[in-house]
Amino acid sequence: MTTLWILFLTALAATFVGFFAPARTAKVFTLLGLVAALVSLALGWGEPLSAYGGLYVLDPFAQGFTLVMIVGGLLALLADCDYFQRKGWPPFEYYALVAFAVLGGHVMASTAHLGVIVVGLELLSIPLYALAASRRDEASYEASLKYFLLGAVAAAVFLYGIALYFGATGGFVLGAAGSGPIYAAAVMLLLAGLAFKTALVPFHWWTPDVYQGSPAPVTLFMATAVKAAAFAAFARVLAAVGLEGPVFYALAALVLLTVFWGNLTAMVQGEAKRMLAYSSVAHAGYIAIALFGPDPAPAMGYYLLAYALSTGLAFAVLTQLDDGRGVRLGELAGLWGRSPLLGLGWTVALFSLAGLPPLVGFWGKYLVFLEAARGGQYLLVALALFAAVIAAYYYLKLLGAALFAKAEKAEKIVLSGSTPVGIALATLLVVLLGVLPGLGFGLFTAANAIVR
Amino acid sequence: MIHVLIFLPLVFGLAALVLPRQARTLGLVGAGAALVLGLVSFGAYLEGSSGAYQVPLLAEAGVYYAVAWDGVGAVLMLAVVVTTFLALLAAHDVPPAMVGLALLMESGLLGILAARDLVLFYVFFEATLIPSLLMLGLFGGVGRVRALVKFAIFTLVGSLLMLAGILAVRYLGGAPSFLLDDLVAHPLAGAAGMWAFAAFLIAFMVKTPLFPLHVWLPDFHAENHPSGLADAMGTLYKVGLFGLFRWALPLFPEAFLAFQPWLLALAALTALGAAWTAYAQTDWKRLLAYGALSHMGVGALGLFSGTPEGALGAIFLLAASAVYTGALFLFAGSLHRRFGTLDLRPTSGLAKSAPALAALGLILVLAMVGLPGLSGFPGEFMNLLGAWQASPVWTFVGFLAVIAAAAYALGAYQQIFHNAPDKPADDLDAFEWQWGALATLAIVFMGVYPKLFTTALQPAAEALAALLGGGR
Numbered sequence: 072m073t074t075l076w077i078l079f080l081t082a083l084a085a086t087f088v089g090f091f092a093p094a095r096t097a098k099v100f101t102l103l104g105l106v107a108a109l110v111s112l113a114l115g116w117g118e119p120l121s122a123y124g125g126l127y128v129l130d131p132f133a134q135g136f137t138l139v140m141i142v143g144g145l146l147a148l149l150a151d152c153d154y155f156q157r158k159g160w161p162p163f164e165y166y167a168l169v170a171f172a173v174l175g176g177h178v179m180a181s182t183a184h185l186g187v188i189v190v191g192l193e194l195l196s197i198p199l200y201a202l203a204a205s206r207r208d209e210a211s212y213e214a215s216l217k218y219f220l221l222g223a224v225a226a227a228v229f230l231y232g233i234a235l236y237f238g239a240t241g242g243f244v245l246g247a248a249g250s251g252p253i254y255a256a257a258v259m260l261l262l263a264g265l266a267f268k269t270a271l272v273p274f275h276w277w278t279p280d281v282y283q284g285s286p287a288p289v290t291l292f293m294a295t296a297v298k299a300a301a302f303a304a305f306a307r308v309l310a311a312v313g314l315e316g317p318v319f320y321a322l323a324a325l326v327l328l329t330v331f332w333g334n335l336t337a338m339v340q341g342e343a344k345r346m347l348a349y350s351s352v353a354h355a356g357y358i359a360i361a362l363f364g365p366d367p368a369p370a371m372g373y374y375l376l377a378y379a380l381s382t383g384l385a386f387a388v389l390t391q392l393d394d395g396r397g398v399r400l401g402e403l404a405g406l407w408g409r410s411p412l413l414g415l416g417w418t419v420a421l422f423s424l425a426g427l428p429p430l431v432g433f434w435g436k437y438l439v440f441l442e443a444a445r446g447g448q449y450l451l452v453a454l455a456l457f458a459a460v461i462a463a464y465y466y467l468k469l470l471g472a473a474l475f476a477k478a479e480k481a482e483k484i485v486l487s488g489s490t491p492v493g494i495a496l497a498t499l500l501v502v503l504l505g506v507l508p509g510l511g512f513g514l515f516t517a518a519n520a521i522v523r
Numbered sequence: 524m525i526h527v528l529i530f531l532p533l534v535f536g537l538a539a540l541v542l543p544r545q546a547r548t549l550g551l552v553g554a555g556a557a558l559v560l561g562l563v564s565f566g567a568y569l570e571g572s573s574g575a576y577q578v579p580l581l582a583e584a585g586v587y588y589a590v591a592w593d594g595v596g597a598v599l600m601l602a603v604v605v606t607t608f609l610a611l612l613a614a615h616d617v618p619p620a621m622v623g624l625a626l627l628m629e630s631g632l633l634g635i636l637a638a639r640d641l642v643l644f645y646v647f648f649e650a651t652l653i654p655s656l657l658m659l660g661l662f663g664g665v666g667r668v669r670a671l672v673k674f675a676i677f678t679l680v681g682s683l684l685m686l687a688g689i690l691a692v693r694y695l696g697g698a699p700s701f702l703l704d705d706l707v708a709h710p711l712a713g714a715a716g717m718w719a720f721a722a723f724l725i726a727f728m729v730k731t732p733l734f735p736l737h738v739w740l741p742d743f744h745a746e747n748h749p750s751g752l753a754d755a756m757g758t759l760y761k762v763g764l765f766g767l768f769r770w771a772l773p774l775f776p777e778a779f780l781a782f783q784p785w786l787l788a789l790a791a792l793t794a795l796g797a798a799w800t801a802y803a804q805t806d807w808k809r810l811l812a813y814g815a816l817s818h819m820g821v822g823a824l825g826l827f828s829g830t831p832e833g834a835l836g837a838i839f840l841l842a843a844s845a846v847y848t849g850a851l852f853l854f855a856g857s858l859h860r861r862f863g864t865l866d867l868r869p870t871s872g873l874a875k876s877a878p879a880l881a882a883l884g885l886i887l888v889l890a891m892v893g894l895p896g897l898s899g900f901p902g903e904f905m906n907l908l909g910a911w912q913a914s915p916v917w918t919f920v921g922f923l924a925v926i927a928a929a930a931y932a933l934g935a936y937q938q939i940f941h942n943a944p945d946k947p948a949d950d951l952d953a954f955e956w957q958w959g960a961l962a963t964l965a966i967v968f969m970g971v972y973p974k975l976f977t978t979a980l981q982p983a984a985e986a987l988a989a990l991l992g993g994g995r
Binding site: 369418422427428429433434437438440441444445447449452453456457459460463464467470471474475507508509512516 | 579580581582583584586642645646647649650652653656657660661667668671672675676679680683684686687690691694722
């Protein structure tokens with residue numbers, strides 16, 4: 072309850088503060104609001120809460136996923152390095168839109184009612200369409216348009232799924248018993264709609280273009296918070312319909328396609344944001360692997376946190392380098408010399424994304440694979456591990472571009488505003504949770520049941 | 524004390540990364556402290572204190588931070604602390620960050636040896652890769668990126684497959700946790716055991732290394748910093764035999780016996796093939812890389828025999844070769860400092876102008892060849908004893924490598940030191956006197972008093988052989 076209200080008021084306030092005060096104030100306001108939401112979340116941690124006649128269910132599962140979204144939102148705000156001010160654009164909408172999107176994600180994660188999920192989904196998506204276009208150039212508009220058109224189609228698919236679900240079961244709340252071809256069609260349509268949001272292959276086509284075209288801090292937000300929200304809904308729907316028969320095979324096929332296609336195509340990219348976009352596609356596959364286990368919520372939550380921190384860190388570094396035309400690998404050269412903090416953050420983020428211990432990314436991978444192994448899916452685990460090796464190749468390539476190559480430019484990068492705080496904090500957390508994995512995983516073990 | 528020993532190098536390493544000016548001092552103090560602590564720990568181990576410690580790391584998933592010294596771990600630990608200290612003493616002209624990374628690697632290696640939990644072992648095993656990759660990538664030669672990708676991909680393919688095996692061994696075997704004792708008490712038999720063993724085997728074959736998964740090794744050594752610091756640390760990182768001894772064979776005795784004839788053949792071919800290839804090398808580091816590969820083949824032959832003698836010999840050889848191979852890489856660094864090249868050909872007749880350098884080189888080379896009285900011999904001999912009991916034919920093939928060793932090692936030595944004098948070179952400098960004396964001391968001590976180490980290794984070797992049914 073409190074969390075929902077805090078997020079709502081933050082979004083509202085950020086909108087109006089921007090009219091009267093400088094953008095920086097709106098930023099501080101939004102940051103404080105997100106931190107307050109985090110605190111309220113922590114105060115009720117582990118205790119399920121239900122309101123509005125069961126339409127809003129803040130169970131431990133939703134708490135875990137909301138935590139990840141807020142972390143993503145905070146990182147996106149902290150690491151924006153006054154990206155928009157630097158370009159001379161009025162930036163305060165950025166903060167308000169991020170706050171609205173986090174609110175939408177939170178709603179999406181905290182309900183088992185399909186109608187409310189759609190409201191959350193749209194509340195999350197529409198600000199993102201605007202954010203994607205916020206750099207106001209060709210690439211940015213193109214990203215926004217693609218995202219919007221495909222997003223609208225996906226929402227339509229999802230809505231049609233809801234209609235069929237209602238037809239088959241007579242209700243909008245997940246968990247109703249159903250059978251027959253209409254029910255099966257409903258389930259497939261619901262999952263397809265959410266697979267688009269989570270960017271599972273072959274529903275991922277928007278990701279590379281949108282990630283590359285959007286301003287870097289927006290991409291950071293999309294890759295972290297949005298993914299968490301989408302997976303929350305995905306897991307809830309899947310837990311309600313059960314993982315049997317065609318759904319099982321469909322999901323297994325999606326997972327394998329995703330990890331292999333994502334990693335293989337990432338290998339041949341020449342631009343860092345696009346490479347990380349494909350990498351995020353692959354990571355969605357790893358997260359989905361946890362769904363094969365008997366109790367996927369803790370592993371998924373932890374992986375998402377690990378992934379949000381690592382990917383967030385990587386995109387935060389790219390934010391400092393992105394001049395609107397993307398970041399070619401050659402431009403990364405000499406990063407350590409130009410800014411040791413960025414170099415350190417980049418190195419840590421990539422090793423973590425590649426899943427090397429003792430960094431948080433390893434434990435995330437380990438836990439989702441463990442979950443699938445507990446479900447008996449050894450073949451799936453072995454194949455996905457193979458894909459992880461392919462991933463190591465391009466992470467090394469990205470790392471090598473920054474560390475091992477001769478510098479094209481030598482001038483120092485001066486970090487401004489809250490950027491050093493954001494990058495240092497994320498780096499610290501990636502290492503700390505890697506050394507003491509129990510610390511982070513302990514947060515999610517309360518989320519042991521997905522409420523239907 | 525065991526935690527201090529494992530993490531002290533890490534602390535000093537991080538400090539050296541932050542304070543590049545003091546890196547050399549920090550490196551020497553850190554590695555020196557680890558050396559002293561290591562000797563004390565070894566002494567304590569001989570008196571029966573293993574320093575066992577256990578605390579949950581990820582309790583819900585059955586992962587523990589569990590460490591202890593057993594005989595095998597303790598002996599190899601000594602090799603690690605001695606060689607790291609030697610390397611940091613010798614490599615006085617490396618970039619400061621390299622000192623820090625070497626210390627980080629030492630921490631990881633000690634963790635690998637001390638870990639008593641399979642996931643913890645895996646964590647250290649993989650974590651050590653990071654400083655190793657960074658040293659190669661940051662300070663390597665022109666072909667470093669190619670070498671790095673090769674090294675990383677080989678290692679990661681193996682170890683990620685092993686991760687699948689790790690998950691299978693616990694959940695199919697039904698062990699309550701990943702602790703070594705729990706896993707051994709719940710063996711995984713049948714076809715699942717075969718697959719899991721194969722996964723472990725690939726990971727450890729890459730890291731032993733054994734034919735045909737050794738391909739990363741020559742490039743890795745050839746492209747690393749010419750001082751040889753990273754090569755010495757890389758040699759210590761060849762923990763495949765240890766991994767087989769500690770984890771793969773005890774967890775899957777049944778699967779191992781099914782694979783045994785093939786593995787013996789593979790080990791013998793590695794030993795001979797590598798020695799043969801080493802003979803054709805004209806670059807110091809490539810020659811040493813193939814020479815060390817040949818040694819690992821001999822060690823693997825002993826270990827795969829499944830006999831107590833062979834198992835003991837394998838670990839002894841691993842420990843001993845870590846010291847003299849590491850020292851030989853440092854020696855190559857000394858030559859590079861003098862001539863600016865690692866090529867064997869442009870220099871000859873050095874013994875005239877640099878007699879002490881020649882003497883040091885000779886000691887190291889003879890240790891490598893396996894001259895009785897130096898540290899190479901006891902391990903090789905026990906491997907021979909063990910391997911013969913399992914398969915005389917493959918033993919014959921494998922031990923042809925010992926003859927070949929004399930050919931490539933002494934051939935190269937003669938080329939550099941004994942042919943007609945070419946151009947003069949400086950004799951040993953102060954740094955070289957220090958590390959050379961220390962290395963000689965270690966090599967001679969291990970050669971003339973192997974009993975100290977074999978006593979520590981004996982129980983573990985016999986336990987393993989008993990588990991494997993004596994290899995017959």
